[in-house]
Amino acid sequence: MTSSRISAVPVSRRALLSVAAAVAPATFFGLRPLAALAQDAGAETPVAPVAQPFSFDILSEQMKALATQPFATQAAPEGFLGELDYDDYRLINFRDKAMRWKDKGTPFRLGAFHMGWLFPEPVRLYEVKGEMAEEMHFSTDDFEYRNELAERVPEHAELPGVAGFRLNHPLNRPDFLDELGSFVGASYFRFLGRGSAYGLSARGLAVNTATSQGEEFPRFSNFYLEPDASGGDVVTVYATLEGPSVTGAYRMVIRPDSVTTVDVTARLFFRQDVEELGVAPLTSMFFYSEKNRTDFDDFRPNVHDSDGLLIERRGGDRIWRPLNNPKKLSGSYFGEENPLRFGLHQRDRKFESYHDTGAFYEKRPSLDIEPLGDWGKGVVRLVEIPTDLEANDNIVAYWIPEQPAKAGDAREYSYRMHWGDLLLDGKEKLAHVDETRAGLGGVAGLPPEVGQRKFVIDFKGGMLGQMPQDVTLPPLKRFPPAKDQGPDSMIQPIVTVANGEIAGMTLDKLAGTDIWRLAVDVSAADNAVVELSAHVAGYGQKLTEVWLYQWVNVK
Incomplete structure (x- = not known):
């Protein structure tokens, strides 16, 4: 030495x-x-x-x-x-x-x-x-x-x-x-x-x-x-x-x-x-x-x-x-x-x-x-x-x-x-949270919704990453999805919100990748402390990590 x-x-x-x-x-x-x-x-x-x-x-x-x-x-x-x-x-x-x-x-x-x-x-x-x-x-x-x-x-x-x-x-x-x-x-x-x-x-x-x-x-x-x-x-x-x-x-x-x-x-x-x-x-x-x-x-x-x-x-x-x-x-x-x-x-x-x-x-x-x-x-x-x-x-x-x-x-x-580094080994069954993004809620191109925030979670890899886009449920109209919206063989997002409400939600696979993107719009009262939980499930099991987050709607 x-x-x-x-x-x-x-x-x-x-x-x-x-x-x-x-x-x-x-x-x-x-x-x-x-x-x-x-x-x-x-x-x-x-x-x-x-x-x-x-x-x-x-x-x-x-x-x-x-x-x-x-x-x-x-x-x-x-x-x-x-x-x-x-x-x-x-x-x-x-x-x-x-x-x-x-x-x-x-x-x-x-x-x-x-x-x-x-x-x-x-x-x-x-x-x-x-x-x-x-x-x-x-x-x-x-x-x-x-x-x-x-x-x-x-x-x-x-x-x-x-x-x-x-x-x-x-x-x-x-x-x-x-x-x-x-x-x-x-x-x-x-x-x-x-x-x-x-x-x-x-x-x-x-x-x-x-x-x-x-x-x-x-x-x-x-x-x-x-x-x-x-x-x-x-x-x-x-x-x-x-x-x-x-x-x-x-x-x-x-x-x-x-x-x-x-x-x-x-x-x-x-x-x-x-x-x-x-x-x-x-x-x-x-x-x-x-x-x-x-x-x-x-x-x-x-x-x-x-x-x-x-x-x-x-x-x-x-x-x-x-x-x-x-x-x-x-x-x-x-x-x-x-x-x-x-x-x-x-x-x-x-x-x-x-x-x-x-x-x-x-x-x-x-x-x-x-x-x-x-x-x-x-x-x-x-x-x-x-x-x-x-x-x-x-x-x-x-x-x-x-x-x-x-x-x-x-x-x-x-x-x-x-x-x-504690890197993921790439052989895990569960997809992991690759990125979390957030911004003003609402639809792009329109004025933002007051009291609303959009959370975008990218789940990457695992068994979910190998699945094609067409295994998802029909368009999501109820939050969380009701049991009668599809069989267990279809994947669906499971999202819960405490002290707030879900105003919109989409789940899509990013083309050419092993990433599934979940976007959730959440509305809450001023100064509310909102606890969020989200994962993707299907085939009778969890397919992703459980994403948790705390949002304080401070003005």
């Missing part, structure tokens, strides 16, 4: 802005070495030993004990660490020569992010060696400070910790160490599949997101890193989670590939009741697409890191919910029982759909959460936040268990994360 890529946090992009929001209540979060985690909040912190016994069970017991203690806060850093601002932070890089594990016989390398600015609290890193853990120390010698900043930084000074870390790996070619993933800011982290560029992020936990309680941002305070002893393509990351309402111990087994997988086990211990617990939370950005592009004067056809929420049920149904940049805060809840998977996807992979030579939105990874074990009943929640900047993360999705978390509870969740 002859070269690598390791640099400062990407401060000019959306990811940093979301981190800023996440760490805003920084003084709420405490940090203590592993040996002190279970001590009383007021106890004097001992010096961390050179090496200490370690296992996931030991870590879990210590976090369980910590949950019985008051939440400890920590003062802001002093000296030059407390003086760093945005401009200073851009001048700091981790030195390539300081990357860890060069002599460990592992294909991974580890670099650190500097403390300060948005990251005032120290995060401590430990290396796991067998059944022991030894702290990894960092100093100002490990970082490059450019321009006038170099004159303000003390030489050879040991840092109290770092802001987080990143892992490099020869993901795309054997002679180059690409950045594979990073952990920085609260409990945020992200990974890449082969050929991916950074986009959406994940978090360790969401607590009271968009609720009356006010959101908490628990943070990963200590990391324990264990590369495979035999030099294989796997690294295990353990982490401690600390927040006002919850503590936790996490184990993440990371395997880089064309689709990088991360097997997560989260053991959670609750200090307080939690109004809404978000397990396996995902965070992304949706600015605009074909269905809302008219609101944005931009040469690019689409701007988003993710374009839809996908939920796959054990019974065979697959739900596709296109994302939106709403006029006001929006929340959607999807009742589920032990789903096969859910996640945020970037389904459109064509450069021509974005024409952005800097952001390369077509390369942003999709991310699926695959529950391991029985998660029982719960809800997948989607939160959509209005934004007028593509630099802002405005999409959140996560699992809400049926039973609320109470003070004194202990919970464990296991799941597998899939980071990558």
